Amino acid sequence: MSDAPVLEVNDLSMVFGGLRAVDNVSLNIKKGEIVALIGPNGAGKTTFFNCITGVYIPTHGEVKINTSEGSAVLNGLKPNVINEKGLARTFQNIRLFSNMTVLENVMIGRHQSLKSGILSSVLRTKKNRIEEQKVIDDSYEILRKIGLEMYVNELACNLPYGAQRRLEIARAMATNPFLLLLDEPAAGMNPQETNDLVELIERLRKEEDITILLIEHDMSLVMTLSERIYVVDYGKMIATGTPEEIKNNKEVIKAYLGEDIDA
Amino acid sequence: MNLEYFFSLFLGGLTRGSIYALIALGYTMVYGIIKLINFAHGEIYMIGAFTSLIIGAALAMSGMNPILIFVLACLAAIVYSAAYGITIERLAYRPLRKAPRLSVLISAIGMSIFLQNYVLLAQTSDFLPFPLVLPNMKFLKPIEHMMTTTQFLILISTAVVMVLLTILIKFTRMGKAMRATSQDKDMAQLVGINVDRVISMTFLIGSATAALGGVLISSHIGQINFYIGFIAGIKAFVAAVLGGIGSIPGAVLGSFVLGLTESFGTGYISSDYEDAFAFIILILILIFKPAGLLGRKENEKV
Amino acid sequence: MITIKDLKKAFLNALWFIFLTFPIMVMKVNTINDTLIWRWMNMLYIGVAAFVFTLLGKIYTVRKANRSEIVKPSLIQIVNSKMENKKVRYSSLAAVVAIVILYPFLMSMYQTSIMTTALMYVVLGLGLNIVVGFGGLLHLGYAAFYAVGAYTYGLLFYHFGLNFWLCLPIGAVFSALFGIILGFPILRLRGDYLAIVTLAFGEIVRLVLENWNEFSFGPSGIANIARPMIFGQKLKLAQVTNFTYFIAVGLTILTIIVIRRMESSKMGRAWEAMREDEIACQAMGIDITKAKLTAFSMGAVWAGIMGVLFAAKTTFINPASFTTWESIVILCVVVIGGMGSIPGVIAGALIFILTPEYLRAFSQYRMLIFGIALVVMMIFRPGGIIPKIRRSYQFAADKEETQEVEA
Numbered sequence: 001m002s003d004a005p006v007l008e009v010n011d012l013s014m015v016f017g018g019l020r021a022v023d024n025v026s027l028n029i030k031k032g033e034i035v036a037l038i039g040p041n042g043a044g045k046t047t048f049f050n051c052i053t054g055v056y057i058p059t060h061g062e063v064k065i066n067t068s069e070g071s072a073v074l075n076g077l078k079p080n081v082i083n084e085k086g087l088a089r090t091f092q093n094i095r096l097f098s099n100m101t102v103l104e105n106v107m108i109g110r111h112q113s114l115k116s117g118i119l120s121s122v123l124r125t126k127k128n129r130i131e132e133q134k135v136i137d138d139s140y141e142i143l144r145k146i147g148l149e150m151y152v153n154e155l156a157c158n159l160p161y162g163a164q165r166r167l168e169i170a171r172a173m174a175t176n177p178f179l180l181l182l183d184e185p186a187a188g189m190n191p192q193e194t195n196d197l198v199e200l201i202e203r204l205r206k207e208e209d210i211t212i213l214l215i216e217h218d219m220s221l222v223m224t225l226s227e228r229i230y231v232v233d234y235g236k237m238i239a240t241g242t243p244e245e246i247k248n249n250k251e252v253i254k255a256y257l258g259e260d261i262d263a
Numbered sequence: 264m265n266l267e268y269f270f271s272l273f274l275g276g277l278t279r280g281s282i283y284a285l286i287a288l289g290y291t292m293v294y295g296i297i298k299l300i301n302f303a304h305g306e307i308y309m310i311g312a313f314t315s316l317i318i319g320a321a322l323a324m325s326g327m328n329p330i331l332i333f334v335l336a337c338l339a340a341i342v343y344s345a346a347y348g349i350t351i352e353r354l355a356y357r358p359l360r361k362a363p364r365l366s367v368l369i370s371a372i373g374m375s376i377f378l379q380n381y382v383l384l385a386q387t388s389d390f391l392p393f394p395l396v397l398p399n400m401k402f403l404k405p406i407e408h409m410m411t412t413t414q415f416l417i418l419i420s421t422a423v424v425m426v427l428l429t430i431l432i433k434f435t436r437m438g439k440a441m442r443a444t445s446q447d448k449d450m451a452q453l454v455g456i457n458v459d460r461v462i463s464m465t466f467l468i469g470s471a472t473a474a475l476g477g478v479l480i481s482s483h484i485g486q487i488n489f490y491i492g493f494i495a496g497i498k499a500f501v502a503a504v505l506g507g508i509g510s511i512p513g514a515v516l517g518s519f520v521l522g523l524t525e526s527f528g529t530g531y532i533s534s535d536y537e538d539a540f541a542f543i544i545l546i547l548i549l550i551f552k553p554a555g556l557l558g559r560k561e562n563e564k565v
Numbered sequence: 566m567i568t569i570k571d572l573k574k575a576f577l578n579a580l581w582f583i584f585l586t587f588p589i590m591v592m593k594v595n596t597i598n599d600t601l602i603w604r605w606m607n608m609l610y611i612g613v614a615a616f617v618f619t620l621l622g623k624i625y626t627v628r629k630a631n632r633s634e635i636v637k638p639s640l641i642q643i644v645n646s647k648m649e650n651k652k653v654r655y656s657s658l659a660a661v662v663a664i665v666i667l668y669p670f671l672m673s674m675y676q677t678s679i680m681t682t683a684l685m686y687v688v689l690g691l692g693l694n695i696v697v698g699f700g701g702l703l704h705l706g707y708a709a710f711y712a713v714g715a716y717t718y719g720l721l722f723y724h725f726g727l728n729f730w731l732c733l734p735i736g737a738v739f740s741a742l743f744g745i746i747l748g749f750p751i752l753r754l755r756g757d758y759l760a761i762v763t764l765a766f767g768e769i770v771r772l773v774l775e776n777w778n779e780f781s782f783g784p785s786g787i788a789n790i791a792r793p794m795i796f797g798q799k800l801k802l803a804q805v806t807n808f809t810y811f812i813a814v815g816l817t818i819l820t821i822i823v824i825r826r827m828e829s830s831k832m833g834r835a836w837e838a839m840r841e842d843e844i845a846c847q848a849m850g851i852d853i854t855k856a857k858l859t860a861f862s863m864g865a866v867w868a869g870i871m872g873v874l875f876a877a878k879t880t881f882i883n884p885a886s887f888t889t890w891e892s893i894v895i896l897c898v899v900v901i902g903g904m905g906s907i908p909g910v911i912a913g914a915l916i917f918i919l920t921p922e923y924l925r926a927f928s929q930y931r932m933l934i935f936g937i938a939l940v941v942m943m944i945f946r947p948g949g950i951i952p953k954i955r956r957s958y959q960f961a962a963d964k965e966e967t968q969e970v971e972a
Contacts, residue, residue, distance in 0.1 A: 053848060083850035091848075097841035100834075101955050108838045112850040114831045118859065121830030122823050132830075140960050153957035175850050300757045313589060320594040321601055339588070346585055358944045365703055366943045368757055369900055372705075373939025376893065380933035385589050385607075391596045493889075497768075500761060535776040542765035549762055550750045 004066040006031045006211050007052075007087075007179055012061035014044075014051050014235075021047040022058070023235035029179070034205060034212045036226035038219075038246075040255060044235040045215045046092055049183055053089050054079035067178060084112055088177035090168035092184045092215070098157035102148060102167055105156050106139040109174025139174060145207075146170040146200065162193040166200070173208070180204070182214040186221050198224055223247070231255065272530040273523070278414045278483065280522025281421035285476030286499035287506070287514040288428065289348075289469025295445045295509040296465045298364070302371035303351055304473060305496015306378035307344050309489065311474025312393075312481040313382055315340035319395045333395050333482075340474040347378075348470025349463050357459070375493075382489040390488045393481040413483045420479065424472055425515060432511065437464060445509070494538065501545040507558020516556055567620060575619035582615035583608055641951055665814055669807040677810050679922050681878060684813040685871050686914040688820045690898040691907065692867025695824065697896065698905035698953075699833060700860035701840025703760040706747070706767025707895050710740045710865040712774060712887035714872020719787040719882050729793040729877045733870060740869020744862035752854055767892055774884040786883025790876050809878050816874065820867055825907060827863065829956065836860050837905075897935050901942055903949025912950050 005028035014022040021044045029035045037045050051058040054077055063074040065085060074082050088109075097105050114135065116128040143149045146166050151159055156167060165185055172180055185201075186194045198221055204210055216222050222229065223243045231239040231246060233255040239246060246252055286308050293301045319336035323329075355374045359367045399412050432438035443451040444461045452458050480495070481487045498521065506517025521541060528540045548555065590607040594600070648654045669677040689711065696704045714736035721727040721735065751762050774781045781787075792805045793812055800808060827833045835856045838846040847853050876882050894917070902913020917935070921928040942949065 055844065055848075078852070079844075079847035080850045080852045083848060089848055091845065095842045095845035097838050097845065099841060100837055101957070103958055104834060104837075104955070108834050108846070108851070109849050111831060111835060116831065118827065118830070118832055118863070121832065122826050124826060128830075136958060140958070149960075152960070153955075155955070171849065298757075300761065310589070316596065317588045317592050317594050320596050320599070321592060324599070324601060343585070343588065350581075350585060355940045355944075362943070362947065364757065365701060366947050368703060368760060369896075370940045370943040372893065372896070373936045373943070375936070376932055376939070377936030380930075380936060382589060384929065384933060385586075386593060387595070389597075391594075394596050497761070497764065501765075504758070504761070536772060539769055539772045542769050545765050546750055546762055549754060549758055553753065553758070 003030070004071075005029055006066055007213070008062075008064040008066065009052065010062045010064070012048070012051055012063065013059050014047050014056055015059045020235050022051060022232075024061070025232065025235070025237045027230055027237070027240075029211055029213055031178075031211055032205065032209070033228065034201070034214070034226050036222045036229045037213065037215050037232065038217070038222055038229060039232040039238075043232045045232060046183060047235075048232070049089060049181055049215065052082075053087060053181065054082040065179070083175055083177075086176075086178040087181065088172035088175045088179075089181040090165075090172050090183055090185060092187065094164050094168060096156040096164060096167060096171070098155065100156060101153050102143065102151045102156055102159065103136070103139055103153065105167060105171050106142055106174045107135050109142075109171045110135045110139060112175060142170050142174050146173070147196075162189050162196075165189065165193075165197070169200070169204075173204070177210065179211045179213065182212065182216075184215055184217065186216060186218045194218060194221055197221070201225060268530070272526045274410050274414065275530075276523035276526030277519065278417050278522070279526055280502075280519035281417045282476045282480045282483075282495075282518075283499045283502040283522055284421055284515045284518035285424065285472045285479075286495060287503040287518050288424075288511065289466075289473045290500050290503040291506075291508055291511060291514040292441075292465050292469045294503070295511075296441065296462055297356070297360070297448075299356065299367050299371065300500065301356075301469075302368070302496070303355075303374040303378055304469070305492035305494075305499070306375050306382075307348055307351075307470045307492070308473040308477040308495060308499075309382065309487075309492030310347055310378065311340040311344035311470075311477035312487045312491065313386065313489075314343040314474075315395060315478045316391060316393055316481070316487060317386075323394055329396070329398065333397060336395055337475065337478050340478050341471045344470040344474030344477070345467045348466040352463060352466045357462075375496075379489055379492070386489065388489065390486045392486050393484070395478070395482045396485075397482065411483070413479065417479045417483065420475060424475065428468070428472075428511065431468075437461070441465060498538075498541045501541045504545060504555055505548050507555025510555070510557045513555055513557035520556075567623065571620065571623050575616045575623075578619045579612040579616040583612050586611050641954070645954060669810050674803055674806050677806050678878075679919070681806075681810045681813045683915050683918040684810075684817045685874060685878075686895070686898055686918050687817050687911050688813075688867050688871050689895045690902060690910040690914045691820050691824050692864050692871075693895050694864075694899050694905065694907070694910045695827070695836070695867075696860050696864035697899050698903075698910070699828065699836040699840065700857070700864075702857065702860060703757075703763070704861075704864070705760050705764035705889065705892050705896065706770070707763075707864070707868055708887045708889070708891035709747075709767040709770035710743055710868035711872045711875070711891065712770055712884070713740045713743050713865075714869035715876040715882045715887070716774065716781060716787075716872070717869070718873040718876040719790050720781075722790050722876075723787055729791065729873065732873050736869040736873035737866045738869070740865040740872065741862040743869075744865030745858050748858040748861040752857055764889060764892075767887075767889055771884050771887055771889075774887070781884070784883060784885070786881060786885075787876075788881045790880045790882065792880060793877050809874070813874065816870060821907060821911075828907070832856070832859055832863075897939060901935070901938055901949060903951045903953060906949060906951050906953035909949045909951035909953065916950070 007027070007029045009025065009027045012022055012025045013020060023044075025048060027037075037048065039045055047056065050056045052063050052074065054074070057076055061075075065072050065074060065087070067086065072085060074085065074087075077085075097108065100108075114131060116125070116131055120128045140149065140152065143152060146169060148163060148166055148170060151163060156164065159167060169182070169185065182201075186197055189197065201212060202225070205212060214226070226243060229241065229243055229246045230237060231249075231252050238251045238255060239249045241249070286304065289304050289307070290301060293299060293304070315336040318339040319332055322332045322335060351374055355370045356367060359370055397412050397416065432441060440451070440456045440461045441464070443454070443456055444458055448458055451461075499518070502518040502521045503514045504517070505521060506513030506515065521544060524544060525537065525540050529537045587608070590611060591604050593602045593604060648657070668680060672680070689707070693704060693707045696702050696707075717736040717739045718729065718732040721732055747763070747766050751759055754762060775784050777783070792800070793809060794800065795808065835846070835851045838849065838851060839853060839856045843853055846856070875886070898913045898917050899910055901917065902911070903909020921931045
C-alpha cells in the first residue's frame, strides 16, 4: 500500500450567502492517525464535517479518499453513499433514533451490509433468517466492545447522557468505517466519562484498525489523544502541528484568548 | 379577445385573492410563530361566517337598518372567531408545545374535524342563504356589471387590514414581541417576553381577519354551510405556501397570484377543475421553489 | 384536593364556554323560512360540562403529580406478560380463530357485511401505518390509492371482463406505482408540507375521477361490478356475503403477517430510523429516497388490494367513496389505535368501525367524538390505545439482565 493519506481535503470552501463558513481549508490524514480539529465556537468545524460527510455540498474544493480499493472523490455524493465508502460520523447535538432500542440503533448501522430485499424478508427465506441473526449478534458484539451491553433493550432516549454519546460511536462503528469522524464526543461529559472515552477511542484505533478525525473543545482530551492538530478560526486554517507545537503557537493563543494577549 | 370579459375575470381574481389573503394571514402568522399548520383555521373562518349569519338573521327580525345589522354581525363574527382561535390554541396546541410536530399537526386535524361536526350538529348540514346583503352604492353604477358593492368592499377592507397589520407588526411593542418570538421562542422568553400571550395574540389577530373574510365572501356568494371552511382553508394555505409561509407580504402576494390564476383558469380553460388549479400550483411550487415566492430557505442545524 | 380557587376557575371556564358557544349552540336560525329557535337548555348543559371537565382536569393533574414514582404495570403489559405463557397464548389464539370462523354462521348477513367492512379498515389502517406509523410521514391522501384499486377492478371488469382474483394483484401493483409517482415530488418535503401535498394529491385524483367522464364515468360511477366468484361459479347473495367475509379475513391475516415481517426487516428498520431522524439516518448509510418511496408504495399496495375488494363487495363505485374524509377516517384509525403498533391499529379499526354500527344513537356523533379523540389522544396518550411494544432481544451473556421487557 502506498503512503497516500486516507483522507485528503484540498482548498475546501463553503459559502452561505455572504458568509464564508469554511474558507480554503486543506487537510490530510494518514492511515491509523488520530487527528483533531480545534477552534473557537463558530469557527466552522462542524460545517467542515458536514461538507466531508455530504450534508452540505461544498462550494469549492475537493474531498478525496485513498483506500486499498483505490481513490475516490466524495464531493457531491449523498451522505449515505459517503457512508458506504467507509466514512462514519457522530453528531455534536446527539441525533440518536430516540424511540428505538439501543440494539436497534446499532442494527441500523449494519444496514449497508445487508443484502436481502423486501421479498426475501417477507418470505423469511433461510438466507434472510441467517443474515438477520448475524446482524443481531454483530450489533450485540459492538455494544459489548463499547461497554453498552447492559442497555441492549433500553430505548435510546432513556440512556444516561454519557452512554448516549457512546451509543453514537457504537452506531457509527456498526457501519464498518475506515475513518471515524467524531463531532465533540466529550461535550457535556464529566471527567470520569471523558477518561473512559479517551480509553475507548485509543482501544478502537488499536483493535479496529481505524483512523479518527475529531472535533473537540476539551483540550486535555485533544492533547492526550491526537497526534496532529489542525486549528481553524473564522473558517480559515490558522495552524497545524503536533500538540506541543500547537500549545506554543502565537496565532492559536491569539485566536482563543483574543487580540491583545501581548499587550 | 373580449376586453370586458378579461376585466371582469381580473376583478373576480382580485376579489378571490383578497379573501384568500384574509385567511392566509392567519396561517402564515401562526406558522411564523409556532411552526404549525393550523388545520382548524378554515373552520375559524366558517364559524365567523356562521356567527354573522345567526346574529344577522336574528337582528333582521327586529327590523333594524341593514347597514347597522351588517356592521354588528361583522363585529360579532370577529369577536367570536377570535375567541374560538384563542380557546383552540389553549386547549389543543398549548399542551403540545414540546411534543413532536406530528402530534400537534394531528391535534389540529382533530380540532378541524370537531369544529365542522360541531356546527353541523348544532345548526344544519343544509346550505343557508346568507342574509347580510348590502345595498348597491351609487358611484359603482357605471361598472356594476363587472364589480358589485360587496366586491368593492372586499377589496377595500383587505387593503385596510393589510395596512393595519403591517403597522402593528413593524411599529408596535406587540409586533416587536411577535417578531422576536418567531425568531427564537426560548430567547424571547429570557428577555422577558410573555410568549404565551404573544401566541394567543397571534391566534386572535389571525382568527379575526379570517372572520372578516368569512363574512365578506359569504355575502358575496350568498350562501354558506358547515363545509365552506375546508376548501377555503386549503386554498388559503396554498396561497400562504405560494408566497412563502411565515411571510406576511408573501401571503398577500400568493393570495393574489392564486386568485387570479383560478379566475383566469376557470374563465379561459375549464370550470370543471376549478379546485384543481390550487392543488397543481401547490405541488409545482413545492417541487421547484419550496421556500415560496418571498420566503426564506430554512437550513436545519446539524 | 379541590380549593375555592379551583371552583372559581371552573366557574369562569363555564361562563367562557357559555359565551363561546352561545350563537351556535343556543340560537338556531333558518334563513330559508326566517325562523329563529332559542335552545336555552343547551346553555345549561355547556356550562355544567365545562365546570365538571375543568374540575376533572384538575383532579387528573393532581393525581398524576402524586403518583409519579410508583409505576403500575398497564393492562397491556399484564396481557402481554400473560401471553408469554404458551398455554394462555395458544388457547386465546384458538378462541379467536373459532370466533372468526363461526362469526358469519352465527350472525346475520348484515352483521357479517359490517364485520367485512371493519376488516377492510384493519387492512387499510395497517397499510397507512407503514407510511404514518413506521415512516413518520403524515399522509392525508391515502383514499386516492384506495380509489386506484377500486377503479382498476371496476374498469378492467367493465371493459375486458377481468375477474376479481386477477384484478387483486393488478390493483395492488397499480396502487404501488401510484405510490411511487406521488413519492417522487414529495421526497424533499418536510412533515407539514407533506401532509398538505398528499391531501392535494388525494383531491386531484378525486377531481379527475369526477370530471373525466370518458375515462371514469364521472360522478355516476361504475355499477354492476361482479362479486367475487369461486371457480367461475356465481354464488347466492348470502353465500357471497360469507365468502367475501372470508376473503377479507384471509387478506387481513396475510397483511398482518407481511407487515410484521417487513417491520422487523432491514427496510422496516430504515423506515423507523427515517421517522426518528432523517439526517442521522442518511449518515448511517440509508438511502432516504429509497426508504420514502418504498414506504409509500408498500403502504399503497394494501389500499389497492382493499379497493378491489371494496368494488367487488359493493358492486358499485363512484368518486364520492374516496374523499379526503375517507383518508382522514383511516388516519384516525391509525392514530387512535397506536401509530406504529400493529395490534393498536387492529383495535383502532374495529372500535372505529364497529361502535358506530352497534350504537346507532351514537353514529351521528361519530366524527365529532373522533375529532376530540384525536386531540385528547395526542395530549394524554400519544402512543394510542395500544402503544407499540418494542421487541427485546436476549443474549447468552447476560440473560438475567435482559429479562425485563421495556415498553
